[in-house]
Amino acid sequence: MAKRIGMLGGTFDPVHIGHLRSALEVAENYALDQLLLIPNAQPPHRNAPQVSAQQRLEMVQLAVAGVDLLSVDDRELRRDKPSWSIDTLLSLRAELDAQDQLLLILGWDAFCGLPSWHRWEELLEHCHILVLQRPDADIEAPQVLRDLVAAKSVNDPQTLLGPSGQIAFVWQTPLAISATQIRHLLATQRCVRYLVPDTVFQYIYTHQLYQE
Template sequence: MNSTPTRIGMLGGTFDPVHLGHLRSAIEVREALKLDCLHMIPAPQPPLRGMPQVSPAQRLELLTLGIGDTPGVVADDRELRREGPSYSVDTLVELRQAYGDSARLVMIIGFDAFLRLAKWHNVNQIFSLAHLVVIARPGYSTSWPDALRELVGDREVDSVDELMLCPNGNVLTLALPSMMAISATYIRERLQQGKSVRYLLPEAVEEAILQHGLYHSHE
């Protein structure tokens, strides 16, 4: 019997639409952390941005198409099915229940989101459920707000091996090899203008967007 604890990752985002930057990061995070499974979890509808709106179900469909048969990465719709506000901590509770107490559960967030962490709902509970892996931006450094430094305290670790010694509670900053500077905003703008988005997102995603007329202005 394999006694190595399962390693599970949670990567949330609006994925509006999912693009090659999201998917490449997912693969590189999974490799770096040696995850058995990475759950890519679309967040409920982002606030209205004055752009043609795409339904949560459509964003999930595009994410599923984008992931395709990528091993160890799954599109997870649990936050879209949840009634009321959707908090990361609720998702971590569900994943912890599903995988058990000894699983190494990791929530992966970008550096910008990390800087706002101290303002999150029930943020202290996150560390009792999971580790936090922060994706660093190459060449991008900014000092942490005092509230964040206080929150993280002595949780910081320097390596994946150190992170995985226990099921939860640590913070690791991770730089990925190929941070792609692709922005979903840029993709939506190009689509609205009828311009090509080829090579910015997977072919299957591009085809579905064009087929359904998503993100296009309908004036």
């Protein structure tokens, strides 16, 4: 039987409950066999993370410990070049059976920025794209993406066919939390408990991360 594998990339600087709740909801609601959280090494579309790759990796590992459906994949941290999603997809594809479904999970903002991604037109050759929508999303997709959605989207993510090639949209629990907000709170000596898992909270304070 074909497997369903999700991948959620990000800087995770730091990982927080917004990332984790979205990942768990997708994994449970759409019967994924595994959802991989993949920390970026050198994110090509944003500033360099504030803490080391190893520290970000360790925080994500702590965050998903004991959650069977979620796991951490460090392949982008082991590559000595920018974290292009197309390279990660090709690497994962090489490890899967031909009929396994690979789902690239993107927030709405990231999806709207796809045309700026390296070799973005090739992504659907190797995966399906699952777009996380929130009621407060206020960015409009460019015309090239609206055309792609019209041609490639399905109404129900459960009906994605084959290993790749389609787009589906899902609603997520609206948790208005951002890593930027968390870093600001820490830089101003304010508490971030309940915004990150307790294990990540302890790690941040033990290692004195994000403190100016």
